[in-house]
Amino acid sequence: MKQLMDFLRLVIKSRLDHELGKTETLEKPQMELHFDPEAFLGKTIKSLDIRNRDLLLLALAVAPHIDPGLLGKSIQTYYPEGADFPEFGGVKTKHHRGIVPTGETLLYLLAGTDATTRKKHLTVFQESILFKKNLIYLSQTQEEEPFFAGPLCLEQEFADKLLLEAVRPPKPSTGFPAELIETELEWADLVLSDKTLAQIKSLENWLTYNEALMESWKLRKKVKPGYRVMFFGPPGTGKTLTAGLLGKYTGKAVYRIDLSLMVSKYIGETEKNLSRLFEKATGKNWILFFDEADALFGKRTNVRDAHDKYANQEVAYLLQRIESHPGLVILASNFKSNLDTAFTRRFQSIIDFEAPGASERMLLWEKNLPATIPLEESLEIRDLAKKYPLTGSNIVNIVQQVGLKTLASGDEVIREEILLQCIRNEIQKEGKMH
Template sequence: MRRVLDVLAERIAMIIEFERADDDVSDHQRGHYFPPHLVTRDARKGAPQSFKDVIPFADLPERLIHLAKSADLLDIDLGILLTAMSVNLQQRFEHFFIVLNNEVDTRGPNVATAIRLAGYDPDSAEARSRLRPDRPLLALGLIEITNSKRSLLTQVLTVPERVVAHLLGDDEFAPGTSSIASFMGSPLLPEELLPKLPDDLELPLIFRAGSGTAGREQAYALAYRKTGKAPLLIDGLGLSRVEDVCSLQIRECVREAALAGSPIVLDVRHADTGMSVSEIARLFGTLSVAFIILIEAKAHVELWHGSTVDLPLPTAGVRRSWWEHLGDGTERTAAADAAIHVDPQELHAHLTNGGPLAPRAIESGTLTQAVDPEFTLEDLVASPRVTEALRELRDRVRHRTVVLDEWRMRPGGGRGRGVTALFSGPSGTGKTMAAEALAGELGVPLFRVNLASVVDKYIGETEKKLDRVFTSVEDVDGVLLFDEADALFSKRSGVSDARDRYANLEVAYLLQRMESFDGLAVLTTNLRANLDEALIRRLDAAIDFPEPQAEERYLLWLACLKGNMGRVGQNHVQRLSVLPLTGGSIRAASVSAAYLAAAQGELLGPAHLLRGVQQEWSKQGRLSFPTTEFEESFTEAAHDEPDKRI
């Protein structure tokens, strides 16, 4: 770099010597006093021919040569950049430019001076065009222009300190950029383990990448293959919601990519940014950067005329190969695990650190309540018929990739890959718990739809909110639970007024959206007869949850009291199981009894349980407890022998 600066200083000396040949202005007047004969001289003269020599390319630092190649910088661009950067490297250039600019309060070259030192005439259209906002120097943030209200030739050029630092060997990002961007390291999976993409793809691209499609790995593989450089990854979750701030963040990231000669991978899935995807893509195009943008699987990009690729979900065999590649060689590729659509980063974290294997949380605000399942089907107390039906439903979800994709038995007509099930039965029979157990069995989160937030009085708003819910849950492969589904999927009626018409349209939309859904949706209802018949026809499974029998009630009491039996004996539980209570009522009675015991500072005992059952009996509107005889027999059971305690 010293050799280049010496050449630049020599050029400056030549210009000053030439321009001061007949200059009789004292130094302290320079920049403030312009004698008429000197103004006339400057108006008539042209740039000396010798000033148009190009700065020797071989003398440039290696990083500057790489930057010139990756950013398509011309010789004049390099000359302007070096001239503007000289004041950042050696203080003497500040004094030089005061003289050359003929302006005492400037500390860098103006446009005219920079163009002349690069070997071009300032009135050259070609030279001036290199300082347009869409040309590399300004577009990539390699130089900045101050005094923008003045004419172009008198505006002063500066080079951001980050650019200077990089060219001097500093690879540390600016603080604002390091929090949202980083160069992608070696991918977790080799390209041969990824679903194959078309061979003719060219950057720039937009990838629709749902959960489990290995979107970042696919983007890395393609970008590296096309450019030979590891891409710069920008995390869209770190971008501002304010448009101007978001634009500035992106420009700073683009500058980092330009300095390294790398393409960009921008992941805006689940991100709320100040710029739309199409606006960001247009900005990238203006900045002449190679890029891939990752968006959600169902997202739509308006005003984008480039290529958009829907990344395919991997087959079960491919997912198993991911487990084998990322695991420790042990047998951890069961169909249950391989059926979960998660990206390699999540799978790697699970295999490395343990813990639940759950996809990324969705951004649906108050429309859903996320539930982390605490139990599986093994923890569920139900009749053998219900248990078997739930296992079949679980297996349907696990093996849909094989049946629908590999065996190509996917239905037409826009039907999705999803599974829809109806759980019907009286309140408290375990429908909601069964949905949570299914989610736990599959290793995915449960999202319970908040009907109060979804249903909207304004026409069309309910459908928009539901679409957000469906799309979000599809992308993370979770279980979507519509509790009390008859509130949304009730029978369509005859049209007597506008409200009936729009209510029918709402149900029709829901039926269509359920058909195209790609996840597992569970609907529960106490009143199956109230549901629309068209919905019943579209179900993949319908499971009726009857009230539990005595044997099941006994197991339910044990499950609710497990670990907190206190002074309760086996005979107490056997007698309680005679009472016709549902699982929900049994749990409520157990909790009430526990509170009574805690308030009295005692262990849970028969009297507390009896009182809890009486409260639950009364809450259901039953006039009196079954019989006095039952109370007496239950009290007598308090004298059980210790070995009969549970």
């Protein structure tokens, strides 16, 4: 990073020396730059072939993070008493006390004040690989302001990798209404029918091999980007766990979308929230998991009033964004009948998570009851599996309650009476839910 900042100082000095008459011609910075090929900065510069004005753009965007006073000190050298210097651009922000460079700053360092040269270098905002890949972007300006007057911003994940060599997960907010799903469980802990597991394997294959397929089979222009799948099934049948395991075993972050933060009673706001979500996710290789999707994306209604009209527009907008998103999007719903058929036609895969049968329930009991605590002799788990139609999450809840009661009573075995009471409590709780 020091070399990058030294390069920026040299460029600023060269430009100001020329513009203020200290040199007749603009001296190109002469500097040998050698970046660590093992660090993220060095790898990025090499892989994207960053040089010349792209290197200057990168240095400017990084400067506030590494050397907050660099721009201010550079100007002060030439204007020790201070001066109005609009050509240089830059803004002061609420919390950052240094100068935050803008597109105007980049343009000035590239072209000075010569109108013809400035027009020539305006192409940087379209041609730079850093702008094209959205690694650096211009913050929004007011309509009456030049678009390049906006601050130069590092995309958050790119900034984290440059500065921390790691990525901080985004915080849930109205701009990103989602939470990271992580699990310590394994595929072996997921109890599903063979048919459902085979369908899930196809998703894992897409996540692992899609990029290689697009290149080697030349399908990129023929196949729509991304993959869209629907999970149907009652609560507790493993939909969320499956999404978490897909991310875990393919090295991708999984974000569960909080629909309550996305839906707005104000016309047009839901679409804005959706737009911010997908823009945030673009290029991140994340898995987006819309849980209880029918809450927002249910059957479109007949248009009876303005509210119905705009509700249908929200559904149409969502369809459009999902189809253009390049990553994996999972919509989960408890009831297949709740979702519009317009959605099902647009999805590559529809996976049913059926309530577990007796054999699956037997496996769930065996996997969740502790091997170190014996059962009372009268307890037959096979009978429980046949008699009580419980889901995986029901069984986990029951085992937790049984464990607490067993520890509290001081028993060294799991009592039939306690286990049956916890089963009844769970069934009663489910009944109240309905």
